[in-house]
Amino acid sequence: MDEEKRKDILERLKNGVVEFDEDMVREAAQEALDVGMDALDAIMNGLVAGMEEVGELFDKGEYFVPEVLMCADALYAGLDILKPHVKKEDIKVSGQVVIGVVEGDVHDIGKNLVKMMFEVAGFEVIDLGKDVPLEKFVEESLNANADIVALSAMMTTTMLGMPKVIEMIREKNPNAKILIGGAPVSKESAEKWGADGWAPDATNAVKEAINMVRGLKKEVMGEE
Amino acid sequence: MNSKERVKKIFSKKKVDRVACFSGMGNVTVEGLKKYDYAFYEIHLDAEKMANAACTSYELYGFECAVAPFDLGIEAEVLGAEMNFYTHKRKEDIVYPTVKKKAIENPGDLSVPEGIAEKGRVPVVLKALEIMQKKVGDDVPVATYILGPYTLAGQIMDLEKLLKMSFKKPDEINALLSSLADFLVELGNIYFDAGIDYLTVREMGAPTDVLSPRMFRNLILPHLKEVFSGVKRPSVLHICGDTNIIVELMWESGATAISVEQKNDVAKTREKLGDEAIIFGNIDPFGTLVQGSVENIRSAVKAAIDGGVDSVWPGCDIWPAVPKENMIAYVKAVEEFGKR
CATH class of the missing domain: 1.10.1240.10 (Methionine synthase domain)
Structure with missing residues (x-):
């Protein structure tokens, strides 16, 4: 062409x-x-x-x-x-993405945008929705043998569920990449809790997801 | 001069001995819940528990107000939304009620019921306010809050749909917001008739992180004006996020006072609005009050007062997990730095 x-x-x-x-x-x-x-x-x-x-x-x-x-x-x-x-x-990425908004939070706009970017890149996304109990993230990520677990929270009060989820996932599924996002999330907390990626708002989360997706595609497909 | 007299004077811009340490939003703490052995979810559903919990920050720390309720679902429930109160959680878990099922699909579906004083949890709040007045009303002001029209719209219909329609179908959204403003005026005045000392309007769904200042001016402000011209006074407009570029518009809304959070540079706000504006703010309820040291709290309080606030307010609800020593330091710092 x-x-x-x-x-x-x-x-x-x-x-x-x-x-x-x-x-x-x-x-x-x-x-x-x-x-x-x-x-x-x-x-x-x-x-x-x-x-x-x-x-x-x-x-x-x-x-x-x-x-x-x-x-x-x-x-x-x-x-x-x-x-x-x-x-x-062209879609040889194995495993899946598990995504959701943590319990007590019903703001899902950011989560939906990030989900879209994963779908765009050909990932299979398991969307747990909003107001998701913390244990459910762990269960579902184990069941799906997830490559990526993405957690979203818009409120400070609900954000504090994130380190608990990260700790539980690290224990049982150490290879999963964990992406956290939402207005109250900061670089410092992401680092402190050991997340692999973070973003304060939907579009930055999209950027972060694109980078993560490109990185994973490269690993799997040997692109570029 | 007790807290009630002090706050009353602050709202009329009269001379006071010092600025006050109060709020128009939720301020119950875990220590307060412990005093009565309440679970967090209980205090949203029972008038007596709500009232008792609402008075604890005054009783324990000398915080200068009593405010109920603690969640943002009262209005949405009256309009037909279903709430989740997380009554299955453990006693020590702090999870705020959320909207489980929205009330309307489209803006045109809104129907405001007759007799709203009897609907949803409004009777619970009214009863609680009455108990609070009896309990602490001689010493501190008793208050409640309502949502702003746009924030309420986001509680009763799908938020993504609301945001897109705000851009694509502003006429339909304007009509919805006008109806909601009428409803909120009626509800606000029911609260005033029940004896509250001031009313806060929380338009937290329309910060400049989400909507452009232009949309704030064209779509949000006109309906805030409808609310503030209809409700009795004193009234406060609270908006979170970076409000520096919209403070003039906030003040133009007709509220008696405005409240801003920690992202607002209050010194600049004072400079923009001049001496006559009543400005409350701007202590970070999580970064400073929960996570900060006593020294952090003291310097944040001093900065707010030096910046020109008429009273020190937290930027949002006080988060229940705030440590006891931080609350004590917070109230003490306002007493110390706030002398006039």
């Missing part, structure tokens, strides 16, 4: 996500399939690249939470079209 055409489609996928233009994304995604473009290429270098830019706009204070949510909808619009066409051998 013509490299210029590929670039053009990727640019439109990216811009469609950034400008939360679902129609633009759908059209570009369909065209990607029509011209025989690799679906995973379109997802990672079009849709995900767009979401990364959204994260930067959020950090700069140009975008706020409603905008980010609409960008996510645009990303999903493209993903629905592209995902069925991703070649099976």
